[in-house]
Amino acid sequence: KQEVTQIPAALSVPEGENLVLNCSFTDSAIYNLQWFRQDPGKGLTSLLLIQSSQREQTSGRLNASLDKSSGRSTLYIAASQPGDSATYLCAPGGGQNFVFGPGTRLSVLP
Amino acid sequence: SAVISQKPSRDICQRGTSLTIQCQVDSQVTMMFWYRQQPGQSLTLIATANQGSEATYESGFVIDKFPISRPNLTFSTLTVSNMSPEDSSIYLCSVASSGANVLTFGAGSRLTVL
Numbered sequence: 001k002q003e004v005t006q007i008p009a010a011l012s013v014p015e016g017e018n019l020v021l022n023c024s025f026t027d028s029a030i031y032n033l034q035w036f037r038q039d040p041g042k043g044l045t046s047l048l049l050i051q052s053s054q055r056e057q058t059s060g061r062l063n064a065s066l067d068k069s070s071g072r073s074t075l076y077i078a079a080s081q082p083g084d085s086a087t088y089l090c091a092p093g094g095g096q097n098f099v100f101g102p103g104t105r106l107s108v109l110p
Numbered sequence: 111s112a113v114i115s116q117k118p119s120r121d122i123c124q125r126g127t128s129l130t131i132q133c134q135v136d137s138q139v140t141m142m143f144w145y146r147q148q149p150g151q152s153l154t155l156i157a158t159a160n161q162g163s164e165a166t167y168e169s170g171f172v173i174d175k176f177p178i179s180r181p182n183l184t185f186s187t188l189t190v191s192n193m194s195p196e197d198s199s200i201y202l203c204s205v206a207s208s209g210a211n212v213l214t215f216g217a218g219s220r221l222t223v224l
Contacts, residue, residue: 017196032211034212034213036213041215042218043116043215043218044204046111046212046214058216089152093213097155098155098213100121101152102151102152102175103152
């Protein structure tokens, strides 16, 4: 059974800092890994998808890496902004079965 | 990616009643997923809904409590039956795009049971 952890659980930083969010998973037999953002009381917005054959994906100020063999993924946020404040969840996917991590709650202070 | 409309967006219900949540997708999809997010928690998969067959439920979730309908390739409903305060959660509908297996979510239905 896939188990997912995310470190840190919460993070509060001043605006402009570069951030690293970590995701670990126990079963490396995944097809892909997706990073999501969730604003309070809202649904999830997909940020990045990394296929198992890829090492990283970039979208704007976001960069996600995947080390499938060690069961790790990292989300890097450059030059953080207050609008980045949200909970970030990773979800390794085995076929069409995605298991979600507990999330990292990010607060970027102006 | 698919656009998902989910309603109601929120509701306050009395203990013992049932509520049906609707999920409409703007394109045909094979599989639709229903998740629950309890307060302060991450997402837990309730069931996978396939058109033309019974939903497949995850451990800890049963059809009597969470009946699901999937009448066509663009629509599904989840009913939360005989509600108790422990059912207060956000319920989310999602679909996986064919090929890339990208999960897309609806905005969620925030349910409060008094």
